[in-house]
Structures are given as structure tokens and as C-alpha cells.
Amino acid sequence: MHVVIMGCGRVGASLANALERLEHSVSVIDRDLDAFRRLSTDFHGDQVLGNGFSKETLREAGIDKAGAFAAVSSGDNSNIISARVARETFHVPHVVARIYDQKRAAVYERLGIPTVATVPWTTDRFLHTLLADGAAPAWRDPSGQVSLLQVWPHDSWAGHTVGRLQEASGARVAFLHRSTAPVLPDHDERLLEGDSVYVVTVSERSHTVSKVIEQGPDAGSRGEVR
Known part of the structure; x- marks a missing residue:
């Protein structure tokens, strides 16, 4: 070419x-x-x-x-x-x-x-290098308004459905990474220990979404999201 x-x-x-x-x-x-x-x-x-x-x-x-x-x-x-x-x-x-x-x-x-x-793009690359808590976006749209985050759920999410995680976090699950392979889940797919999730959210909610997923399914209702 x-x-x-x-x-x-x-x-x-x-x-x-x-x-x-x-x-x-x-x-x-x-x-x-x-x-x-x-x-x-x-x-x-x-x-x-x-x-x-x-x-x-x-x-x-x-x-x-x-x-x-x-x-x-x-x-x-x-x-x-x-x-x-x-x-x-x-x-x-x-x-x-x-x-x-x-x-x-x-x-x-x-x-x-x-x-x-x-x-x-450069900002996101620096965030990925500097932050280890999953808060850095894996991707942002050119306007910066929508982010794709990779987050590692708390072990207490194991057994809960993707739908439950979406309801608790307010984000949409794009796919899971399980062992060495990506998984395209449906609403009823149950999370396993060791899964990482890629979620799509508005960028201004990235921190809150990450914390809900990292702190467990009841964090939001207990007022523990920090």
C-alpha cells in the first residue's frame, strides 16, 4: 500500500x-x-x-x-x-x-x-503508568466524555451477575477478561474470582464506578464508596 x-x-x-x-x-x-x-x-x-x-x-x-x-x-x-x-x-x-x-x-x-x-492520549498513557488502582481509562473518546475502564472486582462480586454489577456501578460492561481469554457476557453471566471487567462510563464518574466495583456489591448501599 x-x-x-x-x-x-x-x-x-x-x-x-x-x-x-x-x-x-x-x-x-x-x-x-x-x-x-x-x-x-x-x-x-x-x-x-x-x-x-x-x-x-x-x-x-x-x-x-x-x-x-x-x-x-x-x-x-x-x-x-x-x-x-x-x-x-x-x-x-x-x-x-x-x-x-x-x-x-x-x-x-x-x-x-x-x-x-x-x-x-498522552495523559491516559501517563495515568496508566502512574496509577495501579484501575482508575486510569483504557480508552477515551476524542471528546474525553466517555471512558472505557479496566477494573478488578472485589472477590465478593464472585457469583453475582453482570447485570447486578451494572446496576450497582451505573456503568455498562463491555467485556470480561477471564484467565487468558476475553468473554462477551450477557446480563446473566456470573462473575468469577480473578475476572477483570472492562466497563464503559461517562468520564466524570470513572472514579466512583471503579470504587463501587473494587469495594464489593454492597459498597454503594453502605455508603462506603470513597
Whole structure:
């Protein structure tokens, strides 16, 4: 597959090098000639000098034959404009834009342009490393309003149903991880000791949801959620 990358900063160069190692053909666009020095010495793809939202520049980079386009420059506006041109003008099937402003990211996701919201993603990675209590989200939507949490239930949840856990926590169970395999449960699936649960909730309730699950099925009614 041919991939066009707009932006040859650290992310763009790393992505270009990785794609070429996977035997894809790659063209990298940047306005700064010095930026191409970040590419590995054995990079064989095209290095195109110009603006990534210019149709002429994109054609020079092979956008007409591209199966994917990544906009990873340091500017949100440049990234989203070039992503829209790639999607709407050249009909590239796989397009993604790097966005720093998570509110903008949510808007563009609704427009059908997948985004990587750099700040929320980096924040979540730090939370996963720093916190060991299950409170860090495994995933958040680009707006930051919905989170997927991995939580380890208190042993007293064993024997209770998934439906009971959902009622107590106010979250929706997406799946369980049992032993070495994922399980897609129904409402009546009973929890076993050692299960971890992946639940979906609004982000502002993440802490409360985690604590209800971690403290047992009666924690909420006893007023013990802390």
C-alpha cells in the first residue's frame, strides 16, 4: 500500500520509517527541507517539499494511488485541512489527523475523519503508568466524555451477575477478561474470582464506578464508596 504522510517531525519520521519496514511505499511531505533529516539513513521513500494541503503537492506525493494518508504536522488547522482534502477530493480510504485540541477532535470525528488527540492520549498513557488502582481509562473518546475502564472486582462480586454489577456501578460492561481469554457476557453471566471487567462510563464518574466495583456489591448501599 502507498501511504502519504504530511509532516516530518518526530512522529511523522517515526511513522514513515515504521511503514517502510513493513514494506509499504511511503511519501513524506514537509515545508522544511531540514525536517527530512529525521528520516532514517536507509529510507527510500519520496521526500516532497511543500504544503500538505496543496493539491499539486499531494499529487506529487502520489495521493492518487494512496491507500492511506496521515496528517501529523504540529498544526491542527493544517492537519485537518489536508486530511479533508485527502478524504473529500482524492477519496483516500484511510485518513487520520493528529489533533492537539480535543474539542476539535470530537468535531472532526463526527465529520468522519478519525483523529489522534495528542493531549488526552498522552495523559491516559501517563495515568496508566502512574496509577495501579484501575482508575486510569483504557480508552477515551476524542471528546474525553466517555471512558472505557479496566477494573478488578472485589472477590465478593464472585457469583453475582453482570447485570447486578451494572446496576450497582451505573456503568455498562463491555467485556470480561477471564484467565487468558476475553468473554462477551450477557446480563446473566456470573462473575468469577480473578475476572477483570472492562466497563464503559461517562468520564466524570470513572472514579466512583471503579470504587463501587473494587469495594464489593454492597459498597454503594453502605455508603462506603470513597
